[in-house]
Amino acid sequence: MINKSNTFKFPHTKERLLNSIGNFFNEIANLTGFAGRFFKELFKPGFEFNEFLKQSYLIGCKSIALVGITGFIMGLVLTIQSRPTLVQFGAESWLPAMVSVSIIREIGPVITALICAGKVGSGIGAELASMKVTEQIDAMEVTGMNPFRYLVVTRIMAATLMLPLLVILSDVIALYGSFIGVNLQGDVSFHLFFTQVIEKISFMDLLPAFFKTFFFGFAIGLIGCYKGYNSDKGTEGVGKSANSAVVYASLLVFIIDMMAVQITSLFI
Amino acid sequence: MKNNSGNKIKLGVFVFVSMALFIAGIYFIGNRQQLFNSTFEISGVFSDVNGLKAGNNIRLVGINIGTIESIEILSDSSVRVNMTISDDTRKFIKKDAIALIGSEGLMGNKVISIMPGSSTSKTIENDDIIKTAVPPGMDDIMLKVNTTADNAIVISDQLAEILIKVNSGEGTIGRLLQDTTIAENINQTIINLKRSSKGLDENMEAAKHNILLKGYFKGKKKDAERKKKEEAEKVSDDNP
Numbered sequence: 001m002i003n004k005s006n007t008f009k010f011p012h013t014k015e016r017l018l019n020s021i022g023n024f025f026n027e028i029a030n031l032t033g034f035a036g037r038f039f040k041e042l043f044k045p046g047f048e049f050n051e052f053l054k055q056s057y058l059i060g061c062k063s064i065a066l067v068g069i070t071g072f073i074m075g076l077v078l079t080i081q082s083r084p085t086l087v088q089f090g091a092e093s094w095l096p097a098m099v100s101v102s103i104i105r106e107i108g109p110v111i112t113a114l115i116c117a118g119k120v121g122s123g124i125g126a127e128l129a130s131m132k133v134t135e136q137i138d139a140m141e142v143t144g145m146n147p148f149r150y151l152v153v154t155r156i157m158a159a160t161l162m163l164p165l166l167v168i169l170s171d172v173i174a175l176y177g178s179f180i181g182v183n184l185q186g187d188v189s190f191h192l193f194f195t196q197v198i199e200k201i202s203f204m205d206l207l208p209a210f211f212k213t214f215f216f217g218f219a220i221g222l223i224g225c226y227k228g229y230n231s232d233k234g235t236e237g238v239g240k241s242a243n244s245a246v247v248y249a250s251l252l253v254f255i256i257d258m259m260a261v262q263i264t265s266l267f268i
Numbered sequence: 269m270k271n272n273s274g275n276k277i278k279l280g281v282f283v284f285v286s287m288a289l290f291i292a293g294i295y296f297i298g299n300r301q302q303l304f305n306s307t308f309e310i311s312g313v314f315s316d317v318n319g320l321k322a323g324n325n326i327r328l329v330g331i332n333i334g335t336i337e338s339i340e341i342l343s344d345s346s347v348r349v350n351m352t353i354s355d356d357t358r359k360f361i362k363k364d365a366i367a368l369i370g371s372e373g374l375m376g377n378k379v380i381s382i383m384p385g386s387s388t389s390k391t392i393e394n395d396d397i398i399k400t401a402v403p404p405g406m407d408d409i410m411l412k413v414n415t416t417a418d419n420a421i422v423i424s425d426q427l428a429e430i431l432i433k434v435n436s437g438e439g440t441i442g443r444l445l446q447d448t449t450i451a452e453n454i455n456q457t458i459i460n461l462k463r464s465s466k467g468l469d470e471n472m473e474a475a476k477h478n479i480l481l482k483g484y485f486k487g488k489k490k491d492a493e494r495k496k497k498e499e500a501e502k503v504s505d506d507n508p
Contacts, residue, residue: 057275061282165286172289198296202323206297210290 034226038156041149052154059120059155060162064169070115071170074107075099075177083185092186096193097200099178104201105209108171110257113216116163117249121224124155125245128228129238137229152229156221163217164210204267212260216253223249306355308394309337312367312380316402317347320369320378326351328382333357336380351380351398362389366399 079099086092128151131137140147179193227245231237299305317339326334334353342348353361362385370381382398392398433439437446444450476485 053276053279054272057279061275061278064282165283168286168290168293198300201297203294203297206293 030230031222031226034229035222037148038153038222038225041146041153042157044149046149048150048154051150052157055154055158056162058123059116059158060165063116063119063162063166066119067112067115067166067170068173070111071108071173072177074111074170075103075174075179076181078102078107078174079178079181080184083181093196095182095186096178096188096196099181100175100197101200101205103174103178104171105205106257108174109167109209109213109216110253112167112170113163113213113220113253114250116159116166116217117220117223117253118246120159121220121245121249122242124159124221124224125228125231126238126242128152128155128225129231129241132229132231133233133235133237148229152225155225156218159221159224160214160217163220164213167210167213167216204264208260208264212256215256215260219252219256220249223252307334307352308355308358309350309352310361310392310394310396310398311348311350312398312400313342313346313348314369314400314402315345315347317349318369318371318378318402320349320380324378324380325372326353326380326382328357328360328384330381331357333382349380359391360384361392361398362386363392363396364389364399365392366401368401368403370403 079095082099083092083095086095086098128137131151137147137151140150175197179188179190182188182193224245227241227248231241320336320339322336322338324336325332326336334351334357337350337352339350340348349367351367361382365385366383368381368383369378371378434442434445437443475481
């Protein structure tokens with residue numbers, strides 16, 4: 001009896017598994033093709049500069065408040081949470097140095113990228129998907145415009161270039177939050193805090209962390225555009241695109257982060 | 269159109285501020301690593317660098333003045349450390365200065381401290397080789413502690429032997445402490461002493477009544493009484 005049910009269930013699961021594995025690789029192939037098309041279109045003459053600036057404004061400037069608040073809370077909370085452990089070792093004076101290194105190396109870039117994956121990725125995904133659903137993209141093609149260049153290239157470029165700037169702002173605001181966190185229970189002058197932070201941060205902390213944010217931005221823009229541009233027809237498609245854009249962009253941010261750590265550790 | 273240009277200005281401000289912050293960060297970090305100051309290089313040869321790394325600080329009278337540029341092994345017992353030092357501090361470092369490897373704290377990084385040298389000698393030049401000295405490291409201290417501990421073991425062993433002997437009543441101190449017959453002997457001796465001193469008292473009393481010595485004892489008694497009287501008079505004269 002048990003055997004029968006097993007033989008009945010097994011092919012079904014196997015089929016589904018094979019199917020999902022096939023879908024996964026299919027998706028990767030499509031995404032790679034999409035990225036290839038992006039680079040091909042990017043280096044063709046006729047860059048939509050005004051649309052790029054508009055998207056930069058929407059992605060960069062419109063995210064400052066969100067990123068700033070997140071950064072501030074991040075710095076503050078990290079400082080308050082780290083204090084008891086350092087106090088146990090009698091190393092309270094290491095608080096600014098430790099918190100700043102973790103903010104600059106890891107937490108600033110990753111949290112900012114995740115926030116942007118949520119805000120920007122879903123925004124791009126939903127926008128392009130609704131354009132696809134309402135056949136605006138097809139209409140563009142009919143009128144002889146290149147929708148890929150106008151919609152996708154500008155958005156991916158804007159995301160790639162704006163995210164590093166947002167991360168810099170977030171880092172600075174997080175350090176300010178950390179300064180306030182240190183001063184909630186202790187008394188450290190801004191000058192001393194600044195000196196301690198600068199003393200412990202080296203270029204090997206700052207530059208790899210800065211460069212990986214370009215890849216974060218690229219991943220967020222690429223996934224958002226890909227999911228939106230290849231959305232299913234129908235209203236459901238919009239929600240699905242926005243949702244999967246956030247999920248896959250966040251996942252990709254973590255994967256890139258892991259690779260960045262591995263590559264950075266080769267040089268230290 | 270107006271709104272569009274306003275957005276552009278906002279974007280411009282955002283980009284400008286972020287880039288300015290980034291460049292300021294680069295500048296401050298670079299400044300600490302002496303990238304933008306004029307510097308000079310010296311090197312020193314150590315037999316053991318105790319975990320010193322490129323990028324560690326160099327201190328003169330407790331102030332950070334430079335960083336370790338690189339460390340290279342010359343042979344199995346000598347390591348060359350190349351140091352980059354800010355040019356402003358060159359005048360304080362003399363040719364006979366000594367470089368010592370120390371550490372920033374119990375858990376801190378290693379640092380090189382430079383002892384400035386005597387004021388009579390010349391200022392150090394670029395590419396000079398500085399004298400070095402190795403202060404006792406943790407390993408040396410542990411080695412000494414180890415020797416001390418070994419000695420302590422020997423001492424405590426011998427002490428234990430002595431105490432065992434004392435407890436079992438061997439030797440002079442042991443017999444003194446453990447043997448009850450000695451205490452009894454001492455007790456008996458004291459009883460004997462008491463008895464003989466009593467006998468001596470009787471002898472002395474007899475001597476006082478002896479005709480030959482009577483005069484001597486009487487004269488002594490009179491002298492003592494006279495002295496007492498004189499003293500009493502003196503006291504009454506002083507306090508009328």
